[in-house]
Each structure stands twice: as C-alpha cells, then as structure tokens.
Amino acid sequence: MTLSPTMNTNGQDNTDLLQFGQNKQIPALLENNILKALSFYPELKNATISFIFKTNIKTSVMQAQPVFTTLLSKRKNRRYRINISAHFKLINAQMPIQHIPDDVMIGWIGHELGHILDYEGRSNAGMISFGYRYYFSPTYVKQAEMVADSYAVERGMGNYIIATKRFILNHAELPQAYKDKIARLYLSPDVIVEQVRKLEEKKQEQQQTALR
Ligand SMILES: [Zn+2]
Numbered sequence: 001m002t003l004s005p006t007m008n009t010n011g012q013d014n015t016d017l018l019q020f021g022q023n024k025q026i027p028a029l030l031e032n033n034i035l036k037a038l039s040f041y042p043e044l045k046n047a048t049i050s051f052i053f054k055t056n057i058k059t060s061v062m063q064a065q066p067v068f069t070t071l072l073s074k075r076k077n078r079r080y081r082i083n084i085s086a087h088f089k090l091i092n093a094q095m096p097i098q099h100i101p102d103d104v105m106i107g108w109i110g111h112e113l114g115h116i117l118d119y120e121g122r123s124n125a126g127m128i129s130f131g132y133r134y135y136f137s138p139t140y141v142k143q144a145e146m147v148a149d150s151y152a153v154e155r156g157m158g159n160y161i162i163a164t165k166r167f168i169l170n171h172a173e174l175p176q177a178y179k180d181k182i183a184r185l186y187l188s189p190d191v192i193v194e195q196v197r198k199l200e201e202k203k204q205e206q207q208q209t210a211l212r
Pocket of ligand 1: 111112115145148
C-alpha cells in the first residue's frame, strides 16, 4: 500500500520533526520513522521514552512498557521503553527490521505510542495493576490493544495502522501462530477502516457546524 504525501497532515519536513525527539532515545537506523510517528502525539513531547533494539523478543515485534523501577518513584520521574526486535521473523528467514516498509513501521510505532498515551493516564499503582491484568487476562489484552489502535487512529494515523495490519496479516511467510495471535487480539483492518471513516464523518460535521 502506498501512502500519499498528504497522509502526514502536519506536513513537516525532517528538520521540523526533530523537535519531537525531546527526551527520547532513538536509534539512528529508525530515526525518521520514529520521529514521524511521534509527530502525531504532541502530548507525548515531554514524556521520556527510549526506543531500544533487542535481539530477541518472544512472540512480538515491539513492546511498550514503563521502566518498572520508575513506577516506585514520583509520577514525574516515570520513564518508558519501547523494545523493538532487531529482526522480523519469517518462517524460513529473518528480515532485518529496517527492511519493513516505512508506512508499516510508522504505523507500528504509532500503535506502541498509543499504549504509552494510555499509560500516561494511569497512576503508578494503576500501572502495576494494569501490568498484572494484562499478564493474566486475554480479554484485558484485547481491550488494551484496541485502546492503543484507537488512540493512533484518533490522532490521524489510521492509514498507517491499516498498512501495518495488512502487512502482518498478508505476509504469507509469517509464522501462523503469530498471525493467529494478531487476528485474535487486535482490531482487524476492516474495523480500523470503519473507525477512520466514522472519525472523518465526525470531523466534517464539526467543520460544517463551525461554518454555520
Ligand atoms: Zn499493542
């Protein structure tokens, strides 16, 4: 799927994007895509987030989490980590993560940032109980994943999120277990398309009301 340049409603070039790197630790290899995803979340500008390459993350490609020890400290000291698997695993081969198409990567990061926005609204105690429930309840996981997707869609990342879902679900070489997990726990591309349509309708209505 190719995205038109109008996709990024903010229309920034890379110099403008650099402002979103504040308090962020970003590997050079993914810098542009990460900054682009961050530009959709101005409310995370002051949040401290490290994007970290990992050689092996079990059963997922990326994961967003608070740095646990910072949950024991004052709220303002909270830090987050987004772990990124250095390889995207296929059945017979491994694809270095930077070979994933840009729009797919931006959507993927956008989803993880949706989790962080969700975490931002929780107290330290709330985060610990969240972690506990996420670990033990598949229903809870599904709900948390929906929230992350919805935040990204609300912020204008709908088409990137769809690109990511399609890439995962259509990738014939992906291990079936991973595709099953995605289909079970995450919003399907169709649901996202529907969400994007509704949001656009709402925006149009608001614009029309403003004009009256
Ligand atoms: Zn997620």
